[in-house]
Amino acid sequence: MTTLTPELPAGDALDGVSRTTIRLQSDPAGGRARIRLATGGSPQCPVLRPMLLETSVDRARISLVPEGAMLLAGDHLDIDIAVGAGTHLEIVEPAGTVAYDMRGRHATWDVRIRLGDGASLTWAGEPFVASAGSDVRRSTSVVLGPDARLALRETMVLGRYGEWPGRVRQSTRVHDDAGTPVLVEELSLDPVSAPHLLGRQRVVSTILLLADPDEVPAGVSPESRFDLDTGGTLWRRLGTDVHATLDHACWAAVR
Numbered sequence: 001m002t003t004l005t006p007e008l009p010a011g012d013a014l015d016g017v018s019r020t021t022i023r024l025q026s027d028p029a030g031g032r033a034r035i036r037l038a039t040g041g042s043p044q045c046p047v048l049r050p051m052l053l054e055t056s057v058d059r060a061r062i063s064l065v066p067e068g069a070m071l072l073a074g075d076h077l078d079i080d081i082a083v084g085a086g087t088h089l090e091i092v093e094p095a096g097t098v099a100y101d102m103r104g105r106h107a108t109w110d111v112r113i114r115l116g117d118g119a120s121l122t123w124a125g126e127p128f129v130a131s132a133g134s135d136v137r138r139s140t141s142v143v144l145g146p147d148a149r150l151a152l153r154e155t156m157v158l159g160r161y162g163e164w165p166g167r168v169r170q171s172t173r174v175h176d177d178a179g180t181p182v183l184v185e186e187l188s189l190d191p192v193s194a195p196h197l198l199g200r201q202r203v204v205s206t207i208l209l210l211a212d213p214d215e216v217p218a219g220v221s222p223e224s225r226f227d228l229d230t231g232g233t234l235w236r237r238l239g240t241d242v243h244a245t246l247d248h249a250c251w252a253a254v255r
Helices: 193-198 248-254
Strands: 002-005 018-025 034-041 047-055 059-067 076-083 088-092 097-099 107-115 120-124 128-130 135-144 149-158 167-176 181-189 203-210 225-227 233-239
Touching (some): 181 193, 203 248
Parallel strands (some): 002 034, 088 120, 097 128
Antiparallel strands (some): 149 203, 167 181
């Protein structure tokens, strides 16, 4: 069964916040997976609308489609995802996102993910461009249930071609359901720090796989591979152009 909720009730709308909610769980009766998709928030904020592409007994594929220009000063996008036990969700983005000049203000992009026992999420993120003058705070928080699997691709581009980079403060926190940290990372880049940390590179491409060690593809991009103490692998590459920095072979192996 699929439930599509175009808008959250008015009481759930948050001033200045655009909320996207995705819920996936199995059907106890053995039918198609149960899906709840909802959006809501303040009318002046753009919306990332989840569009169902396909579904089956235990899995779904969803596209996050932007409605309205984003990101602009004052935007606050809140994405809340829960994948129930034994189900599998794939998220795709039809295009990248550009954070525009915010003239001294900022925007926020928050993602919360919870994966149940044996659940999996594959998210093929497209490039996120922090253009000159932008100021964005991004956060990703993940809670992993037992035997859960996460495959996440992110690409940050600091400035459009020929521009100075914008300011991006990005935090990633992954814990298991007992509260044990799996990955805690803070990355802050701006027109001053980026040249010192990255040199002339302006593209940061990351692939994160949290899964059973036997599922980690061997021999894929060993020069950019980092194995996490608690399990899982992170691949990261730096470059000057998106098309040359994205590791398509690594992502294909991880998916």
